Amino acid sequence: MHGVSSLQTREANRFRQRTTAGQTIFGSSFPVTRERGKVLSSKLAPKVVATVHPSALLRQPDEMSRDREYARFVVDLRVALKAAGEA
Template sequence: MSISRELDELEREEANCRRCPLWRDATQAVSGAGDPKARLMLVGEQPGDKEDLEGIPFVGPAGRLLDTAMAEAGLRREEVFLTNSVKHFKHDQRGKRRLHKRPNAYEIDRCRWWLTKEFELVAPQLAVAMGATAFRGMASRPGKVSELRGRLLKDVCEVPVYVTVHPSFLLRIRDRGDREREYGRFVRDLKECNRLASA
């Protein structure tokens, strides 16, 4: 069976996941997508509102910012594999709005089973942990992005890991100068990931 077909089968299995309670309030599981033979896997934290509705990772505001940053780093969405460490959208309902809520350790750890399967099938040269939840999902332990960022970690999971911020972090920065500075740093991280995955 081809990797693409195996990933399709994994997606069907994820649709029926009941490993933690998050499936109850989510529209659907959001599986990884992209090149099934990608050398670079970008791992986010969890789907957002738009991803939950469309069933595709990184299609909301953070995803658009990620696409722009990847392009500046010499990467295209079609060349990488995009996924999240948690497959269901955790949120609080505030009237008609659904506000993102951080998954807890139990939910992240229960979802690691799916991430492990993606690592096995895609077998990337490098996985990028974008944010602390992504790192927890990959390493099965907590870690601070501020302490781990920019380091190549070869012993935390099935594949080498590079840690950086999640693009949603950039969207929350209010000062324009700070936002531009942090965006530039994020692009440099992605360029380094591209270099490492190609070495």
Template sequence: MATDGNTGAAQFLPGEPDLGSLREAAARCEGCGLYRDAIQTVFGEGPAKARYVLVGEQPGDQEDRRGEPFVGPAGRVLDRALEEAGIAREETYVTNAVKHFSFTMKGKRRIHQKPTAAEIDACRPWLDAELTAIHPSVVVLLGATAAQSLLGRSFRVTRQRGQVLPFHDALAVATIHPSAVLRAPDREQAYAGLLADLKVAAGAGSS
């Protein structure tokens, strides 16, 4: 249930940011209106010196309830694909471009709603701070929202997925979001595409 009032997260950043202080500060973020209806901030998780940072769109219903990223059905798809691609989970940090669940109500159910450009921009300081703190070798962008958040709104996952791209002092690889596999008419084909892109990221991270 997005609202206006996107003042941005920068004012909530701690003075000397590491992952611990960022997580603590993000729990109090009111940089956009999403905090009003979400249960909690869902910050990233993983090692402070992760080789890979995986960025999704936003937490879903289960993630919002548990306070952890990628613990729902899409997370299980991602875990399987990472294992098959040869990316060790202990070398990955998972997070989202937006840290609060954006949704609409349908009866008693909370239905995912794509975050607005203003909400994505408002939350960007958290993602930038995570990347600065971790200093990964490869950033894997899961879906259009994550890719456009970091690579610009003209970026098209459909055309540029699976390519190794320079990103500051790291590399970036974009692919579909694991939830797209669950929605696809042909799940096997969609999963094969996700796996192929993650294998590209694995190769970039080991070179």
């Protein structure tokens, strides 16, 4: 039983420490909701476009929210595609 408890503790800690990809690249204070859809630069690449994870679209509470977030996601992808074409 001790092994299960230890595993559960490690999993809980890992869950609490989860960060977004943007926070991993730009730092823990990176606000993906404010910076999404903008062309940024990082140490990893001269052009980076942050957006939400596609599963976030499915977690929206209602159809109107899902439609709105899907439209924003498509805009983010278009910005990324345009930025990639300018590389």
